[in-house]
Amino acid sequence: MFKIGKYFTTYSITAGLFIAMLGSAYLYLAWLGLSSRIVETISAILFFWFLLQSDQKIWFWSGFFIALLWFWWIMVSFKHYQMLWAIPLGLLFVSLVYGGVFWLIAKIASLFHPPSSILSLGVKAAGLLLLSYLHPLSFDWFKPELLFVHSYLGVQKWQLAIVLIAIIASQYKKNILFLLLILLAYSPLKTTVTYQNTQSHIALANTMTTVEDKWNPKLISTHVTEVFTIIDKAISDQRQMVVLPESVFPFFLNNEPKILAALLQRSKQITIIIGALYLDETHVHRNATYIIKNATYTIANKVLLVPFGESNPLPEWAGKWVNKVFFDGAVDYIASAKPTDFDVNGTVYRNAICYEACSETLYEGKPKQMIVTSNNGWFISSIEPTLQRLLLEFYNKKYGTTIYHSVNMSPSYIIRRKSP
Numbered sequence: 001m002f003k004i005g006k007y008f009t010t011y012s013i014t015a016g017l018f019i020a021m022l023g024s025a026y027l028y029l030a031w032l033g034l035s036s037r038i039v040e041t042i043s044a045i046l047f048f049w050f051l052l053q054s055d056q057k058i059w060f061w062s063g064f065f066i067a068l069l070w071f072w073w074i075m076v077s078f079k080h081y082q083m084l085w086a087i088p089l090g091l092l093f094v095s096l097v098y099g100g101v102f103w104l105i106a107k108i109a110s111l112f113h114p115p116s117s118i119l120s121l122g123v124k125a126a127g128l129l130l131l132s133y134l135h136p137l138s139f140d141w142f143k144p145e146l147l148f149v150h151s152y153l154g155v156q157k158w159q160l161a162i163v164l165i166a167i168i169a170s171q172y173k174k175n176i177l178f179l180l181l182i183l184l185a186y187s188p189l190k191t192t193v194t195y196q197n198t199q200s201h202i203a204l205a206n207t208m209t210t211v212e213d214k215w216n217p218k219l220i221s222t223h224v225t226e227v228f229t230i231i232d233k234a235i236s237d238q239r240q241m242v243v244l245p246e247s248v249f250p251f252f253l254n255n256e257p258k259i260l261a262a263l264l265q266r267s268k269q270i271t272i273i274i275g276a277l278y279l280d281e282t283h284v285h286r287n288a289t290y291i292i293k294n295a296t297y298t299i300a301n302k303v304l305l306v307p308f309g310e311s312n313p314l315p316e317w318a319g320k321w322v323n324k325v326f327f328d329g330a331v332d333y334i335a336s337a338k339p340t341d342f343d344v345n346g347t348v349y350r351n352a353i354c355y356e357a358c359s360e361t362l363y364e365g366k367p368k369q370m371i372v373t374s375n376n377g378w379f380i381s382s383i384e385p386t387l388q389r390l391l392l393e394f395y396n397k398k399y400g401t402t403i404y405h406s407v408n409m410s411p412s413y414i415i416r417r418k419s420p
Contacts, residue, residue: 006057007057007061009057012058013061015054015061015062016060016061016062016065017061017065018050019047019050019051019058019062019065020061020062020065020066020068020069021065022044022046022047022050023043023062023066023147024066024069025040025047026146026147026149026390027069027070027383027386028069028383030150030389030390031383031386036150037150037151037152038152040148044147044148044151044153044163045163045167047147048144048163048164048167051124051128052124052125052164052168052171053116053171054106055106055115056106056109059102059105059106059124060099060100060102060103062102063095063098063100063101063102064096064099064102065095066098067095067098068095070141070142070387071094071142072382073379073383073387074094074384075087076378076379076380076381076382080211097136098142101131101134101136105124105127105128105131106127109121109124109127118172125161125164125168128144129160129161131143131144132144138307139307140358141358141387141391143394146390146391148160149397150390150393152187153182153185153186153187154185154186154189154397155187156398162182162184162185163182165181166178166180169181187397189417189418190418191393191397191418192416192417193393194413194416195411195413197414198237200414201239201240202239202240202242203230203233203234203237203241204243204404204405204412204413204414205230205242205244205245205412206407206408206411206412207245207408208408209223209226209377210377210380211377211378214247214250214377214408220251223250227244227249228262228266230242230244231244231263231266231270234270235266235269235270240345241270241271241272241273241344242270243273243274243404243406244272245373245374245375245406245407245408246275246289246353246354246373246375247275247375248373249276249277250276250277251276251277252277253274253276253277253278254299255279260297263292263297264292264295264297267294267295267297268294268295271291271344271345272290272292273291273351273371274289275288275289275290276290278290278299285334286302287302287305288300288301288302288353289351291340291342291351298340300342301334301335302336302356303336303337303356303361303362304359305355339364348367348368348369349369349370350369350370350401352373353373353374354372354374354375354376357370357372357403357405358391358395363395363398366399368400368401369402369404370401370402370404371404371406372406373407374408375408375409376388376409376410377409380409380410385407385411389413389415392415393415396416397417402415403415
């Protein structure tokens, strides 16, 4: 019979927290500006070492605290809805979901005896390899191999598999020399993040508009003026393209003919990539990027919508109730069927809007260049911009995609591969 009390021992909780801290070291070191390849390599290996030899009680708490340490920032958005009371409930819910996923992996592994058997350890390793394919509530930002993004080890699945095999062999044979196999997972690849690049042909705008100000109708004219000031400066700097953040125009731009005409006029001198809302002919709401060049424009609609923020992943009846009670009856956006690629002066870019740039789906076909626009105002102040950047670095290392990222409420930057 399942006894919940045995999960609330000091040892299980403390061990789970310790393992979760090892698994979160890469994130908080980056957040503090203290990233270290050697420290993050060691902490990642220790995370997998201690986790693999733990039972399901510790696995539950490890998953619980990892979710807490990685994803507490999600709840920051509740303050913009005057729902501070929902923050602890949201934290508990997300932590329990990931705790449950971790527990299930360890529970299946426990069916094979003894716990240190090769089958038991193998099931745990397989679970870790599969975790990045499990998307609770459509949210896919948890990837175990992300721990290696600033380490000496590679971020590919096969490299994580080598690390796990080395640890399993060492634990099963009780010989730490097997850890030398980890050297096979070494990767010389590095990323470089450039925050100020006056030499680039692309001007990445960086705005600092709070959520409250952005959606304040009295400030619309101020936002419009700021946008045109940024575009005019990019033209005077002789840039070929200017990129402005997600929803920098918090209205349906295609329903604003005067503003759109002014943008079209300027697009004769510079390509303008700008985030705004789009209302299609069937009156469906879309979060879109407007690609404006040579006095014409095309629309790149978002492919992956933010769970709950833009589209409710619950069944329709439950989704309508949640939207009515928690989000003032907001209407869900509709996603596009596939990513949009567009050509500017012979270079093909893939469009990505905020959340979706952190998903594997947008990197199908290994795009060489990607334009990303984000509005991080919903999660300031938190670790979200750091985790987002680490995920973009992860995909840069995995697919070689150069990423141009224009952001509201946190720095804009370019991510490139760095030569070994």
